[in-house]
Amino acid sequence: MGLDFLILYEHIVREFENDCLLIAELKKRGYSAELMQLMSPKKMKYYLWKKPKVILTSAMYDNETLNSFVYNNVGKLNKVINLHWEEVLSREQEQSDFYSLKQNAAKCVHICWGQAARNRIIAHGVKPENAVVTGALHLDFLDRRFSGYSMDKQKLGKLFGLDTVKNWILYISSFTCASMDDKEIEELNDMTNLDFSGFKQVGARSMSVTLDWLDRLLNDRKDNIIIYRPHPSEWAGGYLKEMTKRHPENFRIISGRAVREWVIACDDIFTWMSTSIAEVYYADKSCLILRPERLYDDYDPVVYEGCDAVGSYEVLLERFDNKQRDFPVNEELIKAHYSMIPDNPAYKRIAELCEDVYANPPRDIPFSDGYIPRFNLLKFFALAVLNLMVWLKIKPVWFRWFTGAKTESQIKRLMGYIEKSRVSKKTINAAIKQFEELIS
Numbered sequence: 001m002g003l004d005f006l007i008l009y010e011h012i013v014r015e016f017e018n019d020c021l022l023i024a025e026l027k028k029r030g031y032s033a034e035l036m037q038l039m040s041p042k043k044m045k046y047y048l049w050k051k052p053k054v055i056l057t058s059a060m061y062d063n064e065t066l067n068s069f070v071y072n073n074v075g076k077l078n079k080v081i082n083l084h085w086e087e088v089l090s091r092e093q094e095q096s097d098f099y100s101l102k103q104n105a106a107k108c109v110h111i112c113w114g115q116a117a118r119n120r121i122i123a124h125g126v127k128p129e130n131a132v133v134t135g136a137l138h139l140d141f142l143d144r145r146f147s148g149y150s151m152d153k154q155k156l157g158k159l160f161g162l163d164t165v166k167n168w169i170l171y172i173s174s175f176t177c178a179s180m181d182d183k184e185i186e187e188l189n190d191m192t193n194l195d196f197s198g199f200k201q202v203g204a205r206s207m208s209v210t211l212d213w214l215d216r217l218l219n220d221r222k223d224n225i226i227i228y229r230p231h232p233s234e235w236a237g238g239y240l241k242e243m244t245k246r247h248p249e250n251f252r253i254i255s256g257r258a259v260r261e262w263v264i265a266c267d268d269i270f271t272w273m274s275t276s277i278a279e280v281y282y283a284d285k286s287c288l289i290l291r292p293e294r295l296y297d298d299y300d301p302v303v304y305e306g307c308d309a310v311g312s313y314e315v316l317l318e319r320f321d322n323k324q325r326d327f328p329v330n331e332e333l334i335k336a337h338y339s340m341i342p343d344n345p346a347y348k349r350i351a352e353l354c355e356d357v358y359a360n361p362p363r364d365i366p367f368s369d370g371y372i373p374r375f376n377l378l379k380f381f382a383l384a385v386l387n388l389m390v391w392l393k394i395k396p397v398w399f400r401w402f403t404g405a406k407t408e409s410q411i412k413r414l415m416g417y418i419e420k421s422r423v424s425k426k427t428i429n430a431a432i433k434q435f436e437e438l439i440s
Helices: 012-028 063-074 091-095 103-107 115-123 137-142 153-160 182-192 197-220 239-246 259-265 277-282 313-321 331-337 346-359 377-392 396-403 405-421 425-439
Strands: 003-009 033-037 052-057 080-082 109-112 131-133 167-172 224-229 251-253 268-271
Touching: 003 012, 003 063, 003 346, 012 033, 012 137, 012 346, 012 425, 052 063, 052 346, 063 103, 080 346, 109 115, 109 346, 115 131, 115 331, 137 259, 137 277, 137 346, 153 259, 167 197, 167 259, 182 197, 197 224, 197 239, 197 313, 224 259, 239 251, 259 277, 268 277, 277 331, 377 405, 396 405
Parallel strands: 003 033, 003 052, 052 080, 080 109, 109 131, 167 224, 167 268, 224 251
Antiparallel strands: none
16 A cells, blocks of 8 residues: 655654644545654665655755655655755855755755745746745644643653743754864765855854853853753764753753743743744744854844844843843844744645645656666665664774774764654654644
8 A cells, every 4th residue: 555645854853743743634634644764774665565655855955865865765756845944044055056956856846934935946946836835834833723732831840850940041052063073064065065164163162152151141140040952963062061060950951842842931042043033933932142253144044134142241141131122133034934824824734735746747857857866775774774773772882993983983973863863653653643633
């Protein structure tokens, strides 16, 4: 028996709940749908007897992503919907070919959270019928119909052992490149044809000074707890771990639960350049943008253009104590990038798009001239081995004896990604069932 929809996800905290909500809506409409992690072992059923009619991917940039996300998971399939999770970009990224969806990847159907993204990718060559404004699925959870679904401060405090009497400060981090080594930066540069070296340096410096400010704030205002929310691609190390030692009760690094829940539950919110500022805005919360040094437009997400940022610890302390704050980002920019229709949430609009793609001939043909499919046999077996090692809790230290410490480090990092993104089938089914009950 075939499968109607297969959804691929990359990061749990960014995508899991959203994908499960979409699956619940698709099932409500009578379709079959399943969820698969990008780095899970490849499954022959999706190539053969359970090949999906439509695949939904987390991203779709170029021929390489088309090959990796589609062909190497399900074989040739021309009904591809890009969920487009990295959509609000910097000015430099907006002008680049890579982030503008090039080559045969442009022939897939691309979800746009707002009109601004649709205008941009059409200007770079995506056909208008392939760029569809649906709204941002993750913002649906801020709608009244989902009130009561998110954990409140009391429940989060109990789950993570946090004092609910104290003032909670959420720091939403975006220091992804700061934790990358030179090889990873080079790979990112080669993939995107951009230079992330400068961004890494700015990020590393900003992270160091910001953590110093947070350290001082906890010393000056002791009745506060800072919940440091790392980006899904960020690795906690060095000074972050030192912070947890200096403030074991008042500084916590927590990746669990959706950022939306922390936004709703926390009393104050700080960030550097996270696009989660849209969730802060639509949750009707205030926030402070902490920037020890200027972030140039080349690096800054476009919704932060002209933002009112805090540039010193003294200003941070002053604004922190003053709870009457204007929102630091231009509201019209947020609305241009995030389409919100109260009576027609994004998950329904995306489900309607899925139905249309399912029922009709492909809008375009990704598997056509300009792209040559390549099955990655090495990756096929490597992912199976790496997942088995994670499941058996085998340490990669023995690779050092055969291939050296560098290979051991790379394998350890890959296993870390797999471990962070693993979700049991039982957990997936429970989440889908919960959403089915919520939207019934």
